[in-house]
Amino acid sequence: MNPGFSAEEERFRAEVREFLDDWRDLDAYFVQGHRWDRVQSFFRALGERGWLSLTWPVEWGGLARPIAYEYLLWDEVGHARAARNPLGPGIVAKTILRYGTDAQKKRWLPAIRSGDAHFSLGYSEPEAGSDLASLRCRAEATGGGGYRVTGEKCWQSYAQDMDYLWLLVRTGAPESRGEGLTLVIVDLDAEGVTLGPLPTLDGDQLNEIRLDAVEVAAERRVGPENGAWKIMAEALADERHIQFPPGRVKRDLADVTRWLHDRGLDGDPTVRRTLAELAVDALEVEVHALRVLDAMQKGRPGAVEAAASKIAHTLVCQKIARAAFEWGGPESLCVDSPVQILWLQSLWETIGGGTSEIMRSIVARQGLGLSGKR
Numbered sequence: 001m002n003p004g005f006s007a008e009e010e011r012f013r014a015e016v017r018e019f020l021d022d023w024r025d026l027d028a029y030f031v032q033g034h035r036w037d038r039v040q041s042f043f044r045a046l047g048e049r050g051w052l053s054l055t056w057p058v059e060w061g062g063l064a065r066p067i068a069y070e071y072l073l074w075d076e077v078g079h080a081r082a083a084r085n086p087l088g089p090g091i092v093a094k095t096i097l098r099y100g101t102d103a104q105k106k107r108w109l110p111a112i113r114s115g116d117a118h119f120s121l122g123y124s125e126p127e128a129g130s131d132l133a134s135l136r137c138r139a140e141a142t143g144g145g146g147y148r149v150t151g152e153k154c155w156q157s158y159a160q161d162m163d164y165l166w167l168l169v170r171t172g173a174p175e176s177r178g179e180g181l182t183l184v185i186v187d188l189d190a191e192g193v194t195l196g197p198l199p200t201l202d203g204d205q206l207n208e209i210r211l212d213a214v215e216v217a218a219e220r221r222v223g224p225e226n227g228a229w230k231i232m233a234e235a236l237a238d239e240r241h242i243q244f245p246p247g248r249v250k251r252d253l254a255d256v257t258r259w260l261h262d263r264g265l266d267g268d269p270t271v272r273r274t275l276a277e278l279a280v281d282a283l284e285v286e287v288h289a290l291r292v293l294d295a296m297q298k299g300r301p302g303a304v305e306a307a308a309s310k311i312a313h314t315l316v317c318q319k320i321a322r323a324a325f326e327w328g329g330p331e332s333l334c335v336d337s338p339v340q341i342l343w344l345q346s347l348w349e350t351i352g353g354g355t356s357e358i359m360r361s362i363v364a365r366q367g368l369g370l371s372g373k374r
């Protein structure tokens with residue numbers, strides 16, 4: 001038992017593990033796109049248990065549990081490799097709870113809670129990723145509070161299967177940077193929305209999305225016009241404790257250890273020494289993740305802890321995969337061999353959700369107080 005969690009929380013973890021026994025076939029952490037029907041059933045099963053709304057207030061159908069429950073849920077789901085935490089119950093629902101009108105809460109929260117409404121994140125553009133404040137996708141007011149949206153987005157995860165785009169658009173002047181951005185919800189099958197696949201090295205896909213004079217009704221704007229920057233920061237902060245579950249890293253290490261054992265390679269002293277080092281690395285990853293949870297439980301933003309956690313998590317995933325790739329010899333060169341897939345899947349983790357350079361910059365500036373100026 002982890003001394004940081006109460007007996008009740010540990011019971012919840014055990015309950016999640018037992019529930020996951022029926023979903024062990026899923027293995028969709030990276031390939032939700034290939035298994036969407038089953039992943040959707042999985043999310044609905046979570047919804048039936050109230051686990052997509054664990055921390056929401058009771059009046060909106062939530063269980064009002066402490067955030068440790070979300071951590072435990074997604075840590076176990078990560079370990080089972082069943083799926084990544086979906087955008088709807090987190091960023092979208094928590095933003096609507098905080099900034100939405102009553103009508104928006106009634107419209108969106110029940111469908112998100114039950115696992116029936118799914119969202120893709122429409123932030124990045126071809127010329128705006130790390131520097132999101134430079135985005136150009138334009139929303140022109142059409143009167144009555146509505147907008148007409150034109151622009152281009154790219155790298156949208158899972159958009160090919162989702163229902164809605166959680167879309168960041170420019171409503172202010174072109175040079176307004178973060179002060180001229182607004183969040184709207186767009187149907188992914190609306191007129192004027194076109195999706196194209198962007199294949200990834202591991203055989204999955206991201207998407208590029210064109211928006212050509214897409215009509216967006218007034219009630220689809222969430223929060224104030226030009227007020228998205230603050231809202232996005234808060235939404236990100238709400239999700240820090242579940243973005244990089246250590247369970248996923250432990251699972252990678254366990255899989256590689258079993259793979260070595262099956263090939264009789266785990267008797268080699270150099271292999272054993274590397275495995276021991278990787279086990280220590282995996283523990284460090286868990287400590288980082290728990291520091292994020294601890295900061296948030298104590299009411300601190302946890303941004304520095306989360307940046308350090310992302311760096312540790314993604315680099316250790318790559319280290320484990322790289323070691324297996326090297327031990328694999330010719331097997332590593334075979335397309336679709338487990339070691340090759342693990343390696344390819346680990347590569348983009350240091351980019352999505354903010355690159356390692358940006359994370360290091362957060363640690364340097366906010367954690368260490370370094371300004372970068374001479």
Ligand SMILES: Cc1cc2nc3c(=O)[nH]c(=O)nc-3n(C[C@H](O)[C@H](O)[C@H](O)COP(=O)(O)OP(=O)(O)OC[C@H]3O[C@@H](n4cnc5c(N)ncnc54)[C@H](O)[C@@H]3O)c2cc1C
Nearest residue numbers: 121122123124129130155156157348351352353354355357
């Ligand atoms: C697997 C995956 C899934 C993704 N899913 C989504 C999604 O669902 N929705 C979405 O909107 N986006 C998504 N993204 C996009 C992701 O957020 C961006 O790729 C990321 O923010 C980097 O932006 P960029 O690709 O434009 O690179 P750039 O910002 O152009 O960066 C290029 C290089 O320059 C470095 N760099 C940039 N600025 C600085 C700086 N200030 N200091 C130091 N170095 C810097 C970067 O670290 C990087 O190495 C996804 C990306 C990946 C890989």
